[in-house]
Amino acid sequence: MSTKEVESVESILNKLPTKDRNFLMQVLYGRLPHYRLGPSKDSLKTVTDLEIVSCQFSCNEEQLRPPRKVTVGLLQNKLPIDTWAPITEMRKAMYTMAKEVLEVAHAGGVNVFCFQEAWNMPFAFCTREKFPWCEYAEEAETGPTTEFLKKLAGQYNMVIISPILERDVQHGDVLWNTAVIIDNHGDYLGKHRKNHIPRVGDFNESTYYFEGNTGHPVFETEFGKIAVNICYGRHHPLNWLGFGLNGAEIVFNPSATVGALSEPLWGVEARNAAIANSYYTCAINRVGTEVFKNEFTSGDGRPAHKDFGHFYGSSYVAAPDGTRSPGLSRTRNGLLIAELDLNMCRQVRDVWGFQMTRRLEMYAELLNRSTKMDFKPQVVKKSS
Numbered sequence: 191m192s193t194k195e196v197e198s199v200e201s202i203l204n205k206l207p208t209k210d211r212n213f214l215m216q217v218l219y220g221r222l223p224h225y226r227l228g229p230s231k232d233s234l235k236t237v238t239d240l241e242i243v244s245c246q247f248s249c250n251e252e253q254l255r256p257p258r259k260v261t262v263g264l265l266q267n268k269l270p271i272d273t274w275a276p277i278t279e280m281r282k283a284m285y286t287m288a289k290e291v292l293e294v295a296h297a298g299g300v301n302v303f304c305f306q307e308a309w310n311m312p313f314a315f316c317t318r319e320k321f322p323w324c325e326y327a328e329e330a331e332t333g334p335t336t337e338f339l340k341k342l343a344g345q346y347n348m349v350i351i352s353p354i355l356e357r358d359v360q361h362g363d364v365l366w367n368t369a370v371i372i373d374n375h376g377d378y379l380g381k382h383r384k385n386h387i388p389r390v391g392d393f394n395e396s397t398y399y400f401e402g403n404t405g406h407p408v409f410e411t412e413f414g415k416i417a418v419n420i421c422y423g424r425h426h427p428l429n430w431l432g433f434g435l436n437g438a439e440i441v442f443n444p445s446a447t448v449g450a451l452s453e454p455l456w457g458v459e460a461r462n463a464a465i466a467n468s469y470y471t472c473a474i475n476r477v478g479t480e481v482f483k484n485e486f487t488s489g490d491g492r493p494a495h496k497d498f499g500h501f502y503g504s505s506y507v508a509a510p511d512g513t514r515s516p517g518l519s520r521t522r523n524g525l526l527i528a529e530l531d532l533n534m535c536r537q538v539r540d541v542w543g544f545q546m547t548r549r550l551e552m553y554a555e556l557l558n559r560s561t562k563m564d565f566k567p568q569v570v571k572k573s574s
């Protein structure tokens with residue numbers, strides 16, 4: 191990590207006098223979620239410097255439905271060892287870290303836990319090297335990472351979302367960027383493959399895998415209907431809409447993105463999706479700087495370099511009413527624990543009526559027309 195990196199936006203806001211800070215937070219972040227006591231970090235042995243933020247979103251009490259409280263856990267973490275460590279060592283280090291953090295998350299009452307994108311490996315897709323990175327790929331349903339997490343999910347009664355590099359051995363060993371969903375009984379529930387693959391900056395991911403073919407699945411769990419919009423998919427409002435149309439109540443957005451490219455968009459996109467679709471969104475970004483052995487370039491005139499830049503963390507949760515949690519640190523490992531009341535989804539639909547006032551059939555007709563070869567944009571010009 192560069193020592194020049196700012197800790198977080200909130201660390202700057204916190205320097206303001208309390209009255210000004212509270213006013214600004216209210217305007218920028220909405221009605222503030224309440225803070226909860228965080229779990230103890232005593233069980234952490236190897237994970238150092240883990241920031242824990244613990245908060246609570248609330249909505250109106252209803253007469254006919256009891257509250258539907260669900261606690262989510264979002265983890266952003268640095269690589270514990272060098273990118274060039276042998277795969278078995280990297281996996282061991284990642285599993286040790288995950289085991290310790292999941293124990294803390296369990297103590298914090300987490301029901302649904304999500305890791306960052308491609309969590310169990312370096313984010314090596316900048317390099318365009320095939321070896322050793324493709325060797326990290328594993329089968330979604332039966333691979334070592336899924337097997338490892340199944341035990342913990344069952345033990346902790348926790349749904350776990352595990353974004354990995356997938357190898358599909360049934361279809362010619364093809365690779366995918368995939369999120370595996372393991373239910374709270376420790377059973378494999380399903381998977382979602384990343385729908386939109388970046389071709390921007392050093393994000394050379396299309397060298398490794400293509401656009402996903404799993405649509406917009408929503409996974410019905412004992413803790414609500416959940417979906418996963420992997421990283422770059424957050425720039426596509428219709429991708430978010432797809433999960434909403436299928437009934438998602440919480441959409442996780444495990445990501446890996448760097449400051450120079452996307453930081454001004456980060457606080458906007460997942461939050462706007464929460465508002466537009468009346469569901470909760472959980473945006474998780476990697477943190478730290480990952481340095482590789484060999485230099486790479488990305489055809490943008492920059493000199494060859496060995497790192498992606500700084501992954502700025504800043505993971506947060508946004509609610510259907512637009513309220514958001516503070517972001518985790520830009521520089522530290524972090525666990526964000528947020529208690530949500532899923533009743534808020536319908537309450538916001540009733541108040542704002544976005545699902546009633548949107549014009550899906552009108553959009554469908556335009557979208558359909560716009561994909562045709564003979565499409566003519568509807569532009570009105572003054573005739574000359």
Ligand SMILES: NC(=O)NCCC(=O)O
Pocket residue numbers: 307387388393420421422423445446447448451452
């Ligand atoms: N991992 C990934 O898709 N990153 C692309 C960059 C971005 O979406 O900000």
